[in-house]
Amino acid sequence: MEPKLIDHLFRHHSGKMVSVLTRIFGLQHLDIIEDAVQDTFIKASLSWRKEQPEYPEAWLTKAAKNRVLDIFRTLKAQKNNSLHITQGTDAIAINELFLDAEIEDAQLRMIFTACHPKLDPRDRISFALKTVSGFSIKEIASALLTKEETIKKRLLRARKAIKSANLQFNIPQGKDLQERLDSALEVLYLVFNEGFHSNSKDQLIREDLCGEALRLCKLLLNHQQTQFPECYALFALMCFHSARLEAKTNVNNEVLDLKQQDRSLWHLPLIQLGNSMMYKAVETGDFSGYHYEAAIAAEHLKAKTFEDTNWNKILHWYNQLYKLQPMPTHLLTMAVIKVQTKDYKTAKKYLNQLQPCDLEQRAYLYYAAKADYFAETKNFNEALIQIDWALQTVSNTSEKAYLIKKKACLLKK
Amino acid sequence: MKDFMMIFVGKEYVDLGMSPEELQSRMEKWFAWGAKMEQAGILKGGEALTPQIRRITGKDRTVTDLTSAEVKEIVGGFYLIKAKDFDAVQEIAKDFPDYDLGNTVEIREIMIFDQ
Numbered sequence: 001m002e003p004k005l006i007d008h009l010f011r012h013h014s015g016k017m018v019s020v021l022t023r024i025f026g027l028q029h030l031d032i033i034e035d036a037v038q039d040t041f042i043k044a045s046l047s048w049r050k051e052q053p054e055y056p057e058a059w060l061t062k063a064a065k066n067r068v069l070d071i072f073r074t075l076k077a078q079k080n081n082s083l084h085i086t087q088g089t090d091a092i093a094i095n096e097l098f099l100d101a102e103i104e105d106a107q108l109r110m111i112f113t114a115c116h117p118k119l120d121p122r123d124r125i126s127f128a129l130k131t132v133s134g135f136s137i138k139e140i141a142s143a144l145l146t147k148e149e150t151i152k153k154r155l156l157r158a159r160k161a162i163k164s165a166n167l168q169f170n171i172p173q174g175k176d177l178q179e180r181l182d183s184a185l186e187v188l189y190l191v192f193n194e195g196f197h198s199n200s201k202d203q204l205i206r207e208d209l210c211g212e213a214l215r216l217c218k219l220l221l222n223h224q225q226t227q228f229p230e231c232y233a234l235f236a237l238m239c240f241h242s243a244r245l246e247a248k249t250n251v252n253n254e255v256l257d258l259k260q261q262d263r264s265l266w267h268l269p270l271i272q273l274g275n276s277m278m279y280k281a282v283e284t285g286d287f288s289g290y291h292y293e294a295a296i297a298a299e300h301l302k303a304k305t306f307e308d309t310n311w312n313k314i315l316h317w318y319n320q321l322y323k324l325q326p327m328p329t330h331l332l333t334m335a336v337i338k339v340q341t342k343d344y345k346t347a348k349k350y351l352n353q354l355q356p357c358d359l360e361q362r363a364y365l366y367y368a369a370k371a372d373y374f375a376e377t378k379n380f381n382e383a384l385i386q387i388d389w390a391l392q393t394v395s396n397t398s399e400k401a402y403l404i405k406k407k408a409c410l411l412k413k
Numbered sequence: 414m415k416d417f418m419m420i421f422v423g424k425e426y427v428d429l430g431m432s433p434e435e436l437q438s439r440m441e442k443w444f445a446w447g448a449k450m451e452q453a454g455i456l457k458g459g460e461a462l463t464p465q466i467r468r469i470t471g472k473d474r475t476v477t478d479l480t481s482a483e484v485k486e487i488v489g490g491f492y493l494i495k496a497k498d499f500d501a502v503q504e505i506a507k508d509f510p511d512y513d514l515g516n517t518v519e520i521r522e523i524m525i526f527d528q
Contacts, residue, residue, distance in 0.1 A: 005441060010433035041433045042426050045440040046461040049490075052444060136432030 005056055008208075010041050012215075013057065014134030017064040019106035020097055025071060027113065027162050027169050030131070032074055036067040061098055068094060107132060108223055109169050111216060115184040118165040119158050124187045125194070126151050127158040133212045143205045144194055171225060181226060185234050185290070188213045192238050196245065203249075210242050232281035233290035239274030240297035243267040255398055259306045271301055292321035311341045328358035332369055339373050347373055356393075364394040368403060371410070380413050416457065416523035417502045419492045421509070423516025425464045425481040442510035450494060450505065459492035489516075493523075 014037055021033045040063040044056075053059040096102060114128035125144070129135040137155070141148040161167075172180040195209025217235045220226040247265035250256055278298065281291060295317045303309040315337050322330040331350055338347035351370060356363040367390035374383035387407045394400045426436060450456040464481035481487045496502045499520060506518045 005437060008434065008437075010437035014433040038433075039427075041436045042431075045426060045436040045443075046490075048440055049443040049447060049461055050459065134433050136430070136435070139432055139434065 005052075009056060009060075010044075011134040013060050014038075014041065015110070015132045016103050016107060017060070017067075018131055018134070019110040020103055021064065021067065021071065022169055023097060023106045023109065024068060024094060025075070027167060029071070029075065030159065030162075032071055034131070036071050036074075037064065039070075040064055040067060065094070065098060104219060104222055105171070107219055108171055108226065111184055111219065112171055112180055113162065113167060113169060114158075115180065115187045116162075116165075116167055117180075117183055118167065119161050120154075123154040123158040123161070124183075125190055126154040128187055128191065128216075129212070130155055132216060139205075142202070143198075143209055145198065171223075173225075177225070178228075181220075181228060181231070184220070185217075185230060188217050189234060189238075189290075191216075192241070196241055196248075207245065210238065210245060214238050214242065229281050229284050229286050230288035230290050232277050233288055233294050236274040236277035236281055237290050237294035237297055239270045239277060240294060240301055243270040243274070243301065258300060258309075263304070266301065274298065287320070287324075289321060289325050292317045292324065296321070311337050315341075328354055329362070329365075332359065332366060336369050336372070339369070339376055342376070344373065344377055356389075361395070364390040364399070364403070367393065368406070371406070375410060375413075380410060384410055414495045414497060415525075417494055417496055417499075418521045418523060419494065419502065419506055419509075420519040420521065421489045421491065421511070421516060422486050422519060423489065423511065424514055425487060425489060427464055428482045429514065439510050442508075446508040446510065447492075449508065450492070455495045455505070457493040457495060459490065461490040462488060486517075 017037045017040070018030075018033055021037065022030060025033060040060065043063065044060060048056075097106070110132045111128065114132055115124055119127065126140055129140045129143070130137070135143065137148050137151050140146075141151045144151070171177075192210055192213035195206045195211075195213065198206050198209070214235065217231060217238065220231045221235060243266050244261065246267065247261040247263070248256060274294070275298070278294060281294070296314055299310055299314045299317065315334060318330055318334050318337070322334065331354055335347050335350035335354075338344070338350060351373060354366060356366045359366050367386045371383045371386035371390060374380070374386060384407070387403060387410060390403050391400065391407070394403060426439070431439075447456065447459075464487065466479040466481075466484065466487065468477045468479060469475070470477070494502065494505065496505065499522070502520045506520060509516075509518045
């Protein structure tokens with residue numbers, strides 16, 4: 001039997017080669033570069049049918065090097081005057097750019113380009129998945145539950161923004177780095193959340209997105225300039241969440257909350273990896289939102305059963321998080337925990353600080369939390385009123401089904 | 414045992430805008446199929462063909478250059494195998510990876526000329 005290829009070898013290699021070639025030719029030639037890289041994979045898929053090379057990755061890298069000449073010819077044929085090689089034109093310099101460390105460097109540049117503030121926030125994820133991660137338009141559309149047309153438009157807009165702002169293909173330095181890193185981490189976390197919270201029936205796509213976010217975060221951690229505590233914290237957080245990915249849905253693709261999940265399905269190696277990343281994250285004592293979110297996730301994972309959950313500790317971390325990011329969703333969660341721990345007075349205090357409109361399209365969560373509060377304090381009439389409000393504002397079908405069940409329980413009381 | 418050729422006809426990957434991930438998964442199916450035939454000791458050879466076509470036709474020998482994108486169907490490649498009869502080859506051809514693209518396998522027997 002022929003040896004099987006590494007999972008996602010082509011996809012990952014695509015991102016690597018597009019990044020290296022962009023470093024050589026510049027962002028303005030991205031279209032030609034992507035076509036040339038695509039061509040390499042078609043050639044590989046045909047010629048490897050007959051015989052698989054002993055070192056597939058080396059074969060692909062060599063093929064991409066050969067594309068350098070093809071691209072030169074294409075650009076010359078177009079009489080493109082703007083052609084100038086940024087890194088010096090001699091073959092030795094180009095060869096060096098294909099060394100592993102330089103490939104990672106080029107990929108980091110691509111991540112920072114994709115997450116550049118000049119790009120519309122909605123376009124950043126699509127562009128990152130396409131150029132850094134080697135997803136096709138069709139794959140991005142199905143991963144983000146969006147139409148292919150929309151993704152095409154986003155990619156086009158991202159490219160336009162890159163061209164009109166004349167973005168440079170580099171890793172930001174000094175003061176810029178912190179700000180740009182924040183934006184990069186935000187995009188990675190968004191990619192992860194798209195996978196983790198997706199309603200897509202396709203488990204593979206969800207895993208792919210979470211896996212990509214982890215892989216790209218790892219790239220940041222591999223690079224000396226970008227080993228910031230918040231990168232470690234985000235990596236830990238994504239490990240902790242990923243550990244629960246399989247347990248999060250049942251066979252009918254229904255979302256299970258922490259109370260219902262089979263905790264034996266939680267993936268221990270990821271929890272351990274997350275823990276060791278957390279040690280690195282806290283070395284400096286500088287804590288970001290990701291630190292607190294990771295601490296909360298870790299606390300949930302520590303509990304052997306739902307009843308064992310240490311709510312006081314979780315609440316402590318939420319308080320810290322709320323101080324750093326005074327967001328209504330955090331306050332609402334704190335209220336829910338207070339109801340959970342039967343501290344109704346504080347729960348009420350938190351709820352009174354909130355307005356349904358603070359939570360925008362997630363106002364139903366506010367009503368549902370209030371319903372829980374009234375049900376626990378035996379004020380069933382008021383609880384029913386709140387549930388009805390929640391039902392009127394919810395749009396997600398599985399959440400709606402959950403609320404209807406809750407209402408039925410209340411009516412029996 | 415007789416010699417047969419399986420000829421693959423249809424669309425080319427290059428014209429379908431496939432992602433690297435799709436290309437890899439298709440190629441792995443081709444691997445598996447090739448390896449299966451090789452293990453059974455029936456594979457005699459095979460080639461993939463490039464999408465360029467030079468067509469010479471008619472008594473004037475009119476020459477046209479085409480690519481796969483300009484034609485409805487193209488022969489993409491072939492395998493030469495040993496098998497008992499057409500039915501046996503049909504069984505082997507079940508593993509052809511590209512039926513879902515609308516592509517076709519044509520089975521032809523290699524002619525033996527008696528003296």
